[in-house]
Amino acid sequence: MRRRDVIRGLGVGVAAGAAGTLARPALAQSNPKVSWRLTSSFPKSLDTIYGTAEIFAKYVAQATDNNFQIQVFAAGEIVPGLQAADAVTNGTVELCHTAGYYYVGKDPTWALATAVPFALNARMQNAWMYYGGGVDLVNNFLAKSNIYALPCGNTGAQMGGWFRKEVNTVADLNGLKMRIAGLAGNVLAKLGGVPQQLAGGDIYPALEKGTIDATEWVGPYDDEKLGFYKVAPYYYYPAFWEGGAMLHLMFNQQKWNELPETYKGIVKAAAQAANCDMLAKYDYVNPQAIRRLAAAGAQLRPFSQEISQAYFDAAQQLYAELTAKNQDFKTIYESMTAYRRDAYLWFQVAEYSYDTFMMVQQRGNKL
Structure with a gap:
């Protein structure tokens, strides 16, 4: 047998052995079977805000070869919409998709996770949450309720x-x-x-x-x-x-801690993707909807x-x-609010100036 044939044969053998003895057990170990229930605070008829939880669950399933399954329930199917966070705290469900300000009756601090009057717009919320320490500050507070939370959706500025x-x-x-x-x-x-x-x-x-x-x-x-x-x-x-109303996924703290690190990373990535998706969809569907309402x-x-x-x-x-x-x-x-002071100065220089000019063009039928 020629030398190169021997090497080729060894290569095939080693690759096959690695696939048989390493890859499959490693895959099985990194992707254990997990089945969770998510209760939403919203009805199915609101396909954007309710649908964001479904998008999140889909991303998690796809990234784990369907080994991590999250079943989404609409408000009232297993838990009333305004009791979603309570169900997570006591372990009735593993997680929920909700708005923090629904629970100001417990403590007004809950509202800061979603929106308070004259605070941040949607882009500012993302910036403060992801880069200004907002995620950690909110979670330090929610830990008292046995909850770990991740941003997952924003409506943008709402109507009055x-x-x-x-x-x-x-x-x-x-x-x-x-x-x-x-x-x-x-x-x-x-x-x-x-x-x-x-x-x-x-x-x-x-x-x-x-x-x-x-x-x-x-x-x-x-x-x-x-x-x-x-x-x-x-x-x-x-x-x-509500210059921007941010929704959150809220996880039972013990259930979150039990997840493998790979799953935690996947969940964080899926939540951030779904967070972006909700705002993008609202920005796309609202312009025609307001025309229909006026008509x-x-x-x-x-x-x-x-x-x-x-x-x-x-x-x-x-x-x-x-x-x-x-x-x-x-x-x-x-x-x-410390971030808000700087943010509005910057938005005034750039975003406001650009948007104002373009709005004048729109009113002049030039767009």
């Missing part, structure tokens, strides 16, 4: 909401019953409003019956699906209490300068009260 009657002055807010989430409700209360916290599926009947006078939800695409324009024609903008009779109204300024001033008063008595809130809020 649907109103049965026009609101032009601060006096018009007095006694107004409005479904509004998070600390935005606390600010509304300072202006004489009556905040209500309702799950997505409960809003329309409450608005139709007059149990509430107004509601905010997300934006044109989701609001159209929920049909609010049929019972509350005045559509106000913007939601200065269907929705009357777009900007909040008056009087209402906007009063809301801003009331929010600053609330933050002063909270930072004076809640160290957890103070720590996260001060980190966020």
Whole structure:
């Protein structure tokens, strides 16, 4: 036998041996079978916000050769939407997809994971979370509830909401019953409003019956699906209490700790990909949705300068009260606002100048 034939034969033998004795056991060891349940705070009808959890689960399954399976349940199927985080804390489910500000009744600090009035827009939230220490600060707080969390989705700046009657002055807010989430409700209360916290599926009947006078939800695409324009024609903008609403995956801390490091890396990557996907989809579907709503009779109204300024001033008063008595809130809020000062200076120089010019061109039918 010639020398090169021997070497070739040895090479084939070694490769086959490696595949048989190393590759398969290593693969099996790195990709154990894991089956988890994820409860969402949102109904299936809201395909973007609910669908983000499904996209995340799909990415995890694909990256693990289907060995890590996460079954997604809509709000109410196994856990009520506004109790998703509680189910994770007590181990009823391994994880949930939810908004932190749904749980301000426990502690106002929860809201800082999602949105508080006059805080950050979506791009700023991503920057602060991933590079400004926000993820770690939020998780230091959530550890008290046996939770580890990762950003997973953002709506972008939201609409201010649907109103049965026009609101032009601060006096018009007095006694107004409005479904509004998070600390935005606390600010509304300072202006004489009556905040209500309702799950997505409960809003329309409450608005139709007059149990509430107004509601905010997300934006044109989701609001159209929920049909609010049929019972509350005045559509106000913007939601200065939600310049960007960030959603999170919240994991039971023990279950998270049990995952192999390879799975943790895959989950983090999948969450970040899904985080990007939600905002991209909303930015794509909202422009046509707002046109359809206007054609269907929705009357777009900007909040008056009087209402906007009063809301801003009331929010600053609330933050002063909270930072004076809640160290957890103070720590996260001060980190966020320190970044906000620099971020808005930069956005004013670049993004605002560019966008303003292009909007003038759009109004002139030049785009």
